[in-house]
Amino acid sequence: MHSTRRTILAGAAALPLVACSQASPIIVVGAGVFGAWTAVHLQRLGKRVLLVDQMGPANGRASSGGESRMTRGTYGRDDIYTRMAQASLEEWKRLSERASLPLLHKHGVLFFFEQMVDYARQSIEVHQRLNLPLQQLDNTALRQRWPQINFDGVEFGLFEAEFGALMARRAVQELVVRFVADGGEYRLAHAEPSANANEVILDGVPESAEAIVYACGPWLPKVFPNILGERIFVTRQEIAFIAPPDGDESFEPAALPGWADFNGGDLYYGFPNLESRGFKIARDHHGAAFDPDTGDRRMSDEGATLLRAFVERRFPALAQRPFSEFRVCQYENSSNGDFLIDRHPTQANTYLLGGGSGHGFKHGPEVGRMMAELVANSTAPDARFSLASKASVQARTVL
Structure with a gap:
C-alpha cells in the first residue's frame, strides 16, 4: 500500500506529494463526503487546496463514517435530486473502478409500498420524463423475485437496477488519498473561524486562505451557533446488523437488493450482507437531539426492539438470528432536508456546506461540484440550497 494511503487511512497528518506555491490556498474544513468532493472539484478547477479534518476522513464520529450508504434516484417529485444522483453515480463508478477494493456494490435498490401514494407516482413520472430506467413490480412479481421478503400488505415495488450501496468510510478515504496524490494537501488539525475573514485558526495558529469552506457536518451548529444553531438539526440515528443464517445465500448482494419499506407510517431501510458484515437495518427516524462530541453511541433497548x-x-428467516453489531451515528439535517450550499451571510470568502444526512452521501460528487463552482466562479446553485431557505422548525419533506 502506498505510504500516503497508509497515513491517511490511519488518520495521521499527510504531507503533500508535490511542492505547493506560496499563494494562499482554499481551505476546506471537514473531510467527510461533502468536504472531500469539494476539495477534489476545486483541485480540478486549478485551485490550490488544503483539506483539514480534526479526526480524519470519514472518522467514527462523522456522518460520513460507517459501512454503507444507499445510492438511488427515486425521490418523488424532487427531480433535482434524481438528476444529482445520476450524475454523482458516474463519479462514484469511476472512483470505484480505480480503487483496490470496491466502493460501489451495484445490487440494485427496491422501494415497496402498500398502495400508490404521491411519492411513488411522482417518482415514476420523473423517471419517465428524464428517460431513466425504473421497474414497477406487482406483489406477485415481488414474491417471485425476492422470496426472502414477506410482502404481505404490499401492492407494488419500484426497482432501480443501476444503483446500490456505497462503502462510505472506504470511499471517502480513497477519495482523499487520490486528492493528495494529485497534488492536494491534507492535514489533521482542529479548525476554528477567525475574526479575520481571510484566516482560519488551525490548532491555534492563524492560516491565511483565499477562501474557507466549512463542511463540518454535525459540528456546523457548534462552529456557527448564531447562524446555524437553529437551522441545522443534529439527531440520533440507530443502526443494527444481523447475522444471516449460516450457508444461506439469499441475503447476499447477488440475491437481495438494498431496500426501503414505505409502509405503516415508519420508513425502514437496509442492505444485504455486504462484504460479510451482516444484514443492515435502520429506521429512518429523527431521534433525540445529539451531540457528536459527547453523545452516547450505544443502541437503546427501545431501538433494538423496534x-x-x-x-x-x-x-422471517432472520427473526431468530442474532444482532452482530450496533451503530449509533447522527443525522444533520436542515429544516426540510435540502442541502446547505451557500456563502456566509456576513463574512467574505467564507462558505457553508452541510445539511446532508439521511440522504446526502450519494450526492457528494454533485454537491462538491456545486460548492466548488460557487467558490471559484461565483456560480450559485439552486435557491433551495441557500441559507435563506432554511427555517428554524424541523419539518423534513425530502425523502
Missing part, C-alpha cells in the same frame, strides 16, 4: 419487530415481520 428493529427486531420489523425484521420478524418482513424478513
Whole structure:
C-alpha cells in the first residue's frame, strides 16, 4: 500500500506529494463526503487546496463514517435530486473502478409500498420524463423475485437496477488519498473561524486562505451557533446488523437488493450482507437531539426492539438470528432536508456546506461540484440550497 494511503487511512497528518506555491490556498474544513468532493472539484478547477479534518476522513464520529450508504434516484417529485444522483453515480463508478477494493456494490435498490401514494407516482413520472430506467413490480412479481421478503400488505415495488450501496468510510478515504496524490494537501488539525475573514485558526495558529469552506457536518451548529444553531438539526440515528443464517445465500448482494419499506407510517431501510458484515437495518427516524462530541453511541433497548419487530415481520428467516453489531451515528439535517450550499451571510470568502444526512452521501460528487463552482466562479446553485431557505422548525419533506 502506498505510504500516503497508509497515513491517511490511519488518520495521521499527510504531507503533500508535490511542492505547493506560496499563494494562499482554499481551505476546506471537514473531510467527510461533502468536504472531500469539494476539495477534489476545486483541485480540478486549478485551485490550490488544503483539506483539514480534526479526526480524519470519514472518522467514527462523522456522518460520513460507517459501512454503507444507499445510492438511488427515486425521490418523488424532487427531480433535482434524481438528476444529482445520476450524475454523482458516474463519479462514484469511476472512483470505484480505480480503487483496490470496491466502493460501489451495484445490487440494485427496491422501494415497496402498500398502495400508490404521491411519492411513488411522482417518482415514476420523473423517471419517465428524464428517460431513466425504473421497474414497477406487482406483489406477485415481488414474491417471485425476492422470496426472502414477506410482502404481505404490499401492492407494488419500484426497482432501480443501476444503483446500490456505497462503502462510505472506504470511499471517502480513497477519495482523499487520490486528492493528495494529485497534488492536494491534507492535514489533521482542529479548525476554528477567525475574526479575520481571510484566516482560519488551525490548532491555534492563524492560516491565511483565499477562501474557507466549512463542511463540518454535525459540528456546523457548534462552529456557527448564531447562524446555524437553529437551522441545522443534529439527531440520533440507530443502526443494527444481523447475522444471516449460516450457508444461506439469499441475503447476499447477488440475491437481495438494498431496500426501503414505505409502509405503516415508519420508513425502514437496509442492505444485504455486504462484504460479510451482516444484514443492515435502520429506521429512518429523527431521534433525540445529539451531540457528536459527547453523545452516547450505544443502541437503546427501545431501538433494538423496534428493529427486531420489523425484521420478524418482513424478513422471517432472520427473526431468530442474532444482532452482530450496533451503530449509533447522527443525522444533520436542515429544516426540510435540502442541502446547505451557500456563502456566509456576513463574512467574505467564507462558505457553508452541510445539511446532508439521511440522504446526502450519494450526492457528494454533485454537491462538491456545486460548492466548488460557487467558490471559484461565483456560480450559485439552486435557491433551495441557500441559507435563506432554511427555517428554524424541523419539518423534513425530502425523502
